[in-house]
Amino acid sequence: MSSTPRFLQGVYAFTGTGLTKPAPIDPSLSFVVPSGMTAQPLYFRGGNSSGELISVTLMRDGQPMRVFPMGARSSVNVPLRVVEDVDPDSTLELVLAAPEGTSGEVVIDFGMVVF
Amino acid sequence: MPVAKRRLVVVGNGMAGARTVEEILARGGGDQFDVTMIGDEPYGNYNRIMLSHVLSGETSIDDDDLMLNPMAWYRENGVTLRAGDSAEAIDRFAKTVTCASGTVIPFDALIIATGSNTFFPNMDGLREADGRLARGVFGFRTIEDTNGMLQMATSRDDIRAVVIGGGLLGLEAAYGLKTQGLDVDVVHSPGHLMNQQLDERGGKVLRNKIEELGVGVYTGKRTTAVLRDDSGRVSGVGFNDGDSLPADMIVVTAGIRPNVELARGAGLVIERGIVVDDQMRCEDEGFIYAVGECAQHRSEVYGLVAPLWEQAVVLADVLTGNNPDAEYHGSRLTTKLKVAGVDVAAMGVKGPEREDDEFVQFYEPRSGTYKSVVVRDNKLIGAMLLGDISKANFLTQAFDDKVPLPDERISMLFDMGTPTAATGAAELADDVQVCNCNGVTKGDIVSCVQSGCTSVSEVCAQTRAGKGCGSCKQLVGDIVEFAAGDTLTVDKSAEWYVPAIPLTKPELIDAIRRQDLRSVTEVFAALAPDGEDAASKMPLSSLLRVIWGQDWKREPGALFVNDRVHANIQRDGTFSVVPQMKGGVTSPEQLRKIADVAEKYDIPMIKATGGQRIDLLGVKKEDLPKVWQDLDMPSGYAYGKSFRTVKTCVGTDYCRFGLGDSTQLGIDIESRYQGLESPAKLKLAVTGCPRNCAEALCKDFGVVAIGDGKWEIYVGGAAGAHIRKGDVLATVDSPEEVIRLCGIFIQYYREQAKWLERTYAWVPRIGIEELRAILVDDRDGIVDGLQERIDEAVGNYVDPWLDRAQPRSPAQFTSSLPLLPLPKVPVR
16 A cells, blocks of 8 residues: 555567667666656666676666676676665666677566555 | 663654553563663654644643653653654664764664654755755654744744645645644645545545635645745745745655664665564664664555554564564554544555456545445455545454455445444454554453443543544444443543542532531542542642632642642752742842842752742752741742732833833732632733733733723733633723732632633633623622632631641651752752
8 A cells, every 4th residue: 555566577688789888678678657656666686698798777767877787697686775766757767788799688677666 | 690681772762662662661671671762852752643633733732642651651660761862873783872962872682763754855945055944844743843833823924835745644734734724735746635545536535625624735746846035935836837836834745754874874774664574673683673664574664653553562572572483474554544624544455456356436526425445356455435434444354354245345335234333343353453543452442441441531541542643532432332331431520520529610619518528538538439539639629728718627648749838849859939029029128038048048049930039949848947937928829729920010110101000900919819729820910001011911810001090801821831812801990890800710710610720721611701791790690609709718818838837747848858869950
């Protein structure tokens, strides 16, 4: 009743365009905070099947909010212990950057609460 | 060998912290722990829920319902309270807490109950450059916030307030401010009011009700700015769509955020709140716990009071070893409350979520009623009631899986052959929580009745049920009625003068006169069915003195220490002595004498009182008779529930504006009515012109000269804990008439008012028109009787300080132990 959990998750194929040039991963990895509600990101889990370092970035209205680098063939689990409010009508989106030419799959599970 | 006590430190003296300590003490924790509590507010523990009632003027700051644990509670239970100090840092390794005052407190176990803070959304102009909130912007969480709002609300006329946030608290704030006479608008950024609890239809019904109160409601509008005028004063709020609303005062109730800074600084695991396990223990720490709104349990942070109680019970069980395996598994939240006069109950989900969820709705906007239930797999997973919440108890139980659902779902919303509210009380399971504010179950109430409490008020006093928001009072009454059956006693006692004797004050006076009862013991013997009752002694001895004057049979045990020794006891066990100084007028001779006495008896402080008298503070009890002897002046009555002083201005003697001889009139009134016993203290003043230097407008009985020989009489004023301007009783044209009316008024007050009821409560209770009719116009023909009795009382006056010659009892003036081992009062 007081807060609702929300998740952005899935497994997606990617092809790198350069570590400094992030690109959207999938339209489903974007979330607009409903009017009158507030969101708080809580954790990020991710896995990288490629042989190169890649990085997923959480964007708020086009600005980076958190960066999650993942090593070659490894995974991360990041509890976001410094929790901050994301205002209503803001857009949260996950984007990915990988060295040019790298391809592989990324596993994403991003959790937040909305209240 | 006795085991050394462990040191338990509790950071936070709010509802969760104090409740946890209460639970710990109830489990014998007082023998295991030395408890220290740190609270940054300078009071005992109070009920935040009641602040809404304070704002709307239904309760006052010093009310018993508001204070859950007054300062005395901490002393009585051996709990060290550091009020007005705040914890700044926790050293987990050295096991110490450092306070803002610099004090370092070591602990063996630590409970963090820092609660939460008002959340202020991002808005331009909200804060000053130094980070303080702009003047005129308030949260609504503490006594300070509430006082601030009240002060601003009453500072001038035509104040406009905007409340940001249309949740429960916001609507309460809007209702309270509206009651104070302000123009109020509520701005809420979601599409409907109370969106956390209600669906759109429910929000619509509530909106109609709120708008009927005259409160403006704006939904779907996000506030982005606090507007200021050129001088920096708040002038309104601006919205994301470019609109704005004018406002002098802004109340922000857009949610709360757990207060975790202290815990974060200590390196504890923080997510949304302080992460705790099922025993409320912080992650990685065996001896640090968190409870209440600052704690995050199984990913959930609670902002309601019921979960706090459940957490406090578990933590107390674990800490005291009462039940080391106790676990808290989270709370299913049901809300039942009155929002701005509208009954609301809500639980679980707001509407159907799956294809096959059953959803029953009833919607009648005209009468302001909305009801709905959501059923999944024959289980109630959500319900909402607005306007009529008679089925809330049944639904609460169904939600907790305590009773099966009827096949005919509509009967969950209406009484259609299903149990009525009364039999509902009988059918409630014992562990159903009835009072959500204080965590009282039906079982608690029933066992309280079985232990001998047979009236609703007794049960409420014992269990605290109904002492929070009050929405459960009806149900508590039903349960008491059901449990007590034939033995139920009706609460007539509210009308009685003392609880032990079933008579109203006039009836009691009549009985005492007729049966010629002269002592408290005789009154108990003749009139009290159950014999003596300690709490009734003081009011009875006061009443006996009103009736018999000096002819009552004095029993020292029935008197408060002040009345036994005719001086005012101070917190270190010494007394203060105030010589009479009629009208505040004194002479060099009197001053010299006072100075000599003060020197002779090492009186540490001499101070002018607010009532224009000289107070000698710090007199030892055994010195009292000698001090009076040497002073050789009459008593000034600074201690009694009696006629005290008449404050005056200089009137016509020296004042360039005086319209009447207020000094002489004050002296005359004081000479005539000095020392008269009354239900509560009586403070008077006479002032010589409407400039009112003696502050006569806020006295129990105040007189103002208005020229042409006329005097205006004000009654029922107050300027203490309660502030009230007196009502005009009459305008009379001679000092003699003032003195006569004063006597009639005092005698009627002595005979009618409840024990300790000040005139500021009594006058509005009776009504000034009614008083005028009785006392001035003599509608009921009782004035002659009043006059006769006051004349008799005045005639019987004896200065109590003459007791010095012959003490009434051997111990009257021998020293007793100091009340408290307090630090010595500083001598200035």
